[in-house]
Amino acid sequence: MAPDDLDELFGDDLILDHRRHPRNPEHIDDAAIIADGANPFCGDEVHFQIAIDEGGRVSDTGFQGVGCAINQASGSMLSEAIKGKTLGEIRELHDLFSGLMKGRMPNKEQAAVLGDLASLTAVLAFPIRIKCALLPWSALEDGITASPK
Numbered sequence: 001m002a003p004d005d006l007d008e009l010f011g012d013d014l015i016l017d018h019r020r021h022p023r024n025p026e027h028i029d030d031a032a033i034i035a036d037g038a039n040p041f042c043g044d045e046v047h048f049q050i051a052i053d054e055g056g057r058v059s060d061t062g063f064q065g066v067g068c069a070i071n072q073a074s075g076s077m078l079s080e081a082i083k084g085k086t087l088g089e090i091r092e093l094h095d096l097f098s099g100l101m102k103g104r105m106p107n108k109e110q111a112a113v114l115g116d117l118a119s120l121t122a123v124l125a126f127p128i129r130i131k132c133a134l135l136p137w138s139a140l141e142d143g144i145t146a147s148p149k
């Protein structure tokens with residue numbers, strides 16, 4: 001067991017797997033969108049690079065970060081979930097995930113769209129950590145807003 005306070009609280013395999021083996025760790029140098037976020041309260045930090053193809057879809061993502069298990073798992077899941085999506089589809093996914101963090105349970109179809117992200121419902125039992133799960137998404141939103149169109 002890694003010496004992480006939350007590893008023992010969050011028994012969900014998917015969360016632990018993303019925490020221990022973050023997806024897309026390689027930095028992308030020529031990214032169209034750069035998104036960074038930090039939450040000094042628990043030392044969470046996320047950094048994303050997002051490459052967009054000619055069709056306006058995410059072709060590649062890079063994710064680096066430090067912080068608590070929930071934050072890092074959420075960032076890793078995000079970096080996977082947005083691949084192949086347009087910015088509009090990412091916004092829809094963000095809405096779905098925000099709803100989830102407010103306790104709105106997804107229907108079957110929405111759960112399929114959320115994929116691994118749906119496992120983060122475990123966070124609802126620890127309200128103080130909801131912010132940690134949402135940090136990657138607010139960072140991404142800021143990054144999209146700031147990126148040249």
Ligand code: ZN
Pocket residue numbers: 042043044067068069070071132
């Ligand atoms: Zn955190």
